[in-house]
Amino acid sequence: xxxxxxxxxxxxxxxxxxxxxxxxxxxxxxxxxxxxxxxxxxxxxxxxxxxxxxxxxxxxxxxxxxxxxxxxxxxxxxxxxxxxxxxxxxxxxxxxxxxxxxxxxxxxxxxxxxxxxxxxxxxxxxxxxxxxxxxxxxxxxxxxxxxxxxxxxxxxxxxxxxxxxxxxxxxxxxxxxxxxxxxxxxxxxxxxxxxxxxxxxxxxxxxxxxxxxxxxxxxxxxxxxxxxxxxxxxxxxxxxxxxxxxxxxxxxx
Amino acid sequence: xxxxxxxxxxxxxxxxxxxxxxxxxxxxxxxxxxxxxxxxxxxxxxxxxxxxxxxxxxxxxxxxxxxxxxxxxxxxxxxxxxxxxxxxxxxxxxxxxxxxxxxxxxxxxxxxxxxxxxxxxxxxxxxxxxxxxxxxxxxxxxxxxxxxxxxxxxxxxxxxxxxxxxxxxxxxxxxxxxxxxxxxxxxxxxxxxxxxxxxxxxxxxxxxxxxxxxxxxxxxxxxxxxxxxxxxxxxxxxxxxxxxxxxxxxxxxxxxxxxxxxxxxxxxxxxxxxxxxxxxxxxxxxxxxxxxxxxxxxxxxxxxxxxxxxxxxxxxxxxxxxxxxxxxxxxxxxxxxxxxxxxxxxxxxxxxxxxxxxxxxxxxxxxxxxxxxxxxxxxxxxxxxxxxxxxxxxx
Numbered sequence: 001x002x003x004x005x006x007x008x009x010x011x012x013x014x015x016x017x018x019x020x021x022x023x024x025x026x027x028x029x030x031x032x033x034x035x036x037x038x039x040x041x042x043x044x045x046x047x048x049x050x051x052x053x054x055x056x057x058x059x060x061x062x063x064x065x066x067x068x069x070x071x072x073x074x075x076x077x078x079x080x081x082x083x084x085x086x087x088x089x090x091x092x093x094x095x096x097x098x099x100x101x102x103x104x105x106x107x108x109x110x111x112x113x114x115x116x117x118x119x120x121x122x123x124x125x126x127x128x129x130x131x132x133x134x135x136x137x138x139x140x141x142x143x144x145x146x147x148x149x150x151x152x153x154x155x156x157x158x159x160x161x162x163x164x165x166x167x168x169x170x171x172x173x174x175x176x177x178x179x180x181x182x183x184x185x186x187x188x189x190x191x192x193x194x195x196x197x198x199x200x201x202x203x204x205x206x207x208x209x210x211x212x213x214x215x216x217x218x219x220x221x222x223x224x225x226x227x228x229x230x231x232x233x234x235x236x237x238x239x240x241x242x243x244x245x246x247x248x249x250x251x252x253x
Numbered sequence: 254x255x256x257x258x259x260x261x262x263x264x265x266x267x268x269x270x271x272x273x274x275x276x277x278x279x280x281x282x283x284x285x286x287x288x289x290x291x292x293x294x295x296x297x298x299x300x301x302x303x304x305x306x307x308x309x310x311x312x313x314x315x316x317x318x319x320x321x322x323x324x325x326x327x328x329x330x331x332x333x334x335x336x337x338x339x340x341x342x343x344x345x346x347x348x349x350x351x352x353x354x355x356x357x358x359x360x361x362x363x364x365x366x367x368x369x370x371x372x373x374x375x376x377x378x379x380x381x382x383x384x385x386x387x388x389x390x391x392x393x394x395x396x397x398x399x400x401x402x403x404x405x406x407x408x409x410x411x412x413x414x415x416x417x418x419x420x421x422x423x424x425x426x427x428x429x430x431x432x433x434x435x436x437x438x439x440x441x442x443x444x445x446x447x448x449x450x451x452x453x454x455x456x457x458x459x460x461x462x463x464x465x466x467x468x469x470x471x472x473x474x475x476x477x478x479x480x481x482x483x484x485x486x487x488x489x490x491x492x493x494x495x496x497x498x499x500x501x502x503x504x505x506x507x508x509x510x511x512x513x514x515x516x517x518x519x520x521x522x523x524x525x526x527x528x529x530x531x532x533x534x535x536x537x538x539x540x541x542x543x544x545x546x547x548x549x550x551x552x553x554x555x556x557x558x559x560x561x562x563x564x565x566x567x568x569x570x571x572x573x574x575x576x577x578x579x580x581x582x583x584x585x586x587x588x589x590x591x592x593x594x595x596x597x598x599x600x601x602x603x604x605x606x607x608x609x610x611x612x613x614x615x616x617x618x619x620x621x622x623x624x625x626x627x628x629x630x631x632x633x634x635x636x637x638x639x640x641x642x643x644x645x646x647x648x
Contacts, residue, residue, distance in 0.1 A: 050550075050551065051419070051551040051552045051553075052419070052424070052428055052537070052552050054275060054428060054431050054432065054435075054538075054539075055275045055277065055432075055435065057432075061418060065418075068551060073549045074549055074550070075549075097536075098273060098536050099535045099536040099537070099544075099546070099550045099552070100549060100550035100551065101550070102534075102535060102536065102550060103533070103535065103546065103548065103549060103550030104549075104550065124275040124276070125273045125274060125275050125536065125539070126273065127272065127273060127274060127276075127279065128276075130271065130273070148276065149275065149276040149277070150276060151276055151277050151438075153277070153279075153280045153438050153439075154276060154279070154280070155280070158279075173276070173277060176277065176435065176436055176437065176438045176439075177277075177435060177436040178432050178435055178436060
């Protein structure tokens with residue numbers, strides 16, 4: 001079992017937090033990760049900013065813009081993460097768009113992930129088919145897990161194919177839409193959660209897009225192993241200090 | 254047909270193209286990929302498409318022998334008059350095709366992106382014609398500089414939504430349209446206006462625009478007793494008018510293809526949209542293509558005086574034509590384009606769109622032989638740009 005699988009099987013519920021590196025300050029990355037890990041966060045998604053984040057709503061768009069203006073780059077991220085495994089042992093995942101990785105060089109990127117102790121990647125605009133034909137071997141050779149998204153529109157056949165080709169978790173997009181916060185989930189979303197839960201997939205699932213508070217988190221873990229919070233955490237951190245993160249987490253758990 | 258330059262079965266032009274879309278868009282893009290050829294090849298589709306192009310758009314558009322221009326530049330110069338299409342540009346060829354597809358796919362809500370507003374107007378027009386809801390995303394900067402087209406879209410019943418992220422131009426309008434599509438996957442059809450975006454869009458749009466080169470061949474045969482010209486010249490933003498004008502000549506290697514990009518204030522001025530000169534391979538709007546970007550892979554803000562060429566990428570077909578040297582790429586500055594625009598107005602009595610004026614600026618740069626047949630795709634008329642022209646020349 002890899003570190004992600006170990007963590008998901010060891011815990012009965014998983015809270016994953018996404019943040020954009022370089023936001024609000026360029027060099028907050030390490031202290032943000034350490035503070036999240038200290039406060040019962042189980043998996044961290046490190047968001048690599050991109051100029052044109054197609055799958056993201058206004059909150060992550062503007063945090064990405066700010067991060068880029070602050071001077072965030074792929075090279076700098078890996079420098080910041082250099083010693084992260086001395087202090088943090090929970091799974092760390094990089095979420096980013098494909099173009100910056102392509103320019104860094106996919107093999108270089110995977111090598112840097114392995115050296116810094118990154119466990120997996122979420123790349124919304126790298127489709128399953130191209131991953132399988134062009135990149136899977138390379139990912140496997142560096143031991144980096146690829147994490148795929150599914151949505152309420154994803155066919156059962158495709159979900160099975162994604163399950164067969166995953167060794168971490170499946171990222172469930174709660175509804176058709178870009179990232180952003182919601183107060184609570186609607187009936188058709190809960191039906192989607194239930195439908196996926198009944199598929200008995202090999203991989204655990206985490207729900208993302210729309211998780212913002214205790215209600216949505218509880219709704220999510222009723223059906224799935226856990227949930228991912230992004231936009232709502234970005235909003236919090238834009239107004240609060242890193243040392244206040246415990247307040248945010250206490251409001252969720 | 255040979256596919257040296259055209260799309261292959263996997264949606265790639267050489268190493269460019271493909272469909273790099275988030276999973277949220279996969280079902281829609283895949284459904285379109287599976288059905289676009291079948292549906293658009295059905296006789297009932299072809300009949301309806303051709304009838305609308307003839308009776309509604311006003312096709313075939315003339316291939317006009319520009320006598321005074323020919324004398325001035327010492328070649329036989331023909332102008333393909335796409336500016337005479339209903340709504341004033343070639344864009345409507347594609348929107349007619351896509352709206353017929355959308356209807357057959359049972360979609361009820363149409364979204365589009367627009368730069369100069371020509372594609373927005375063409376989309377709003379066909380939505381009115383078919384009684385479908387229409388939402389057009391347009392950069393806030395472009396809404397300012399292309400006000401007449403905004404008014405036209407509104408009059409046609411479309412809702413114009415301002416894109417306020419990034420440089421507030423075509424790239425950002427496209428981002429917003431894609432986000433809308435992600436949020437409305439069931440009822441919405443996205444009518445892309447250029448040969449950009451994920452496969453099958455570049456091929457689908459090129460096919461709908463290919464009527465331009467099909468007509469050129471037929472018209473040249475009548476006028477010059479030959480099908481193929483020596484040169485075809487067209488401007489390229491995303492590249493839909495160029496794709497249409499080049500399409501039937503792609504495999505005719507003797508026909509020289511010239512793609513004209515916007516150099517803005519100069520290719521290396523930092524304010525340019527000359528993608529072939531400044532771009533590297535990357536992913537934009539679901540397609541692997543040449544793209545203006547930083548070393549770190551962030552897409553950079555392009556600049557051109559013409560909103561329709563103000564785009565940091567080019568369609569994957571054009572990236573392939575550039576890489577294989579099948580087409581020659583020439584970059585033209587704002588100044589050269591504006592001067593070519595006013596020169597065309599005063600030589601031939603035709604006011605071109607500023608986008609189109611870029612193609613005419615090539616006449617000053619290329620040497621032709623007197624017997625050369627040169628076809629310039631006159632992709633759009635300049636009514637929308639009168640403000641920019643009058644301010645620029647202080648008319």
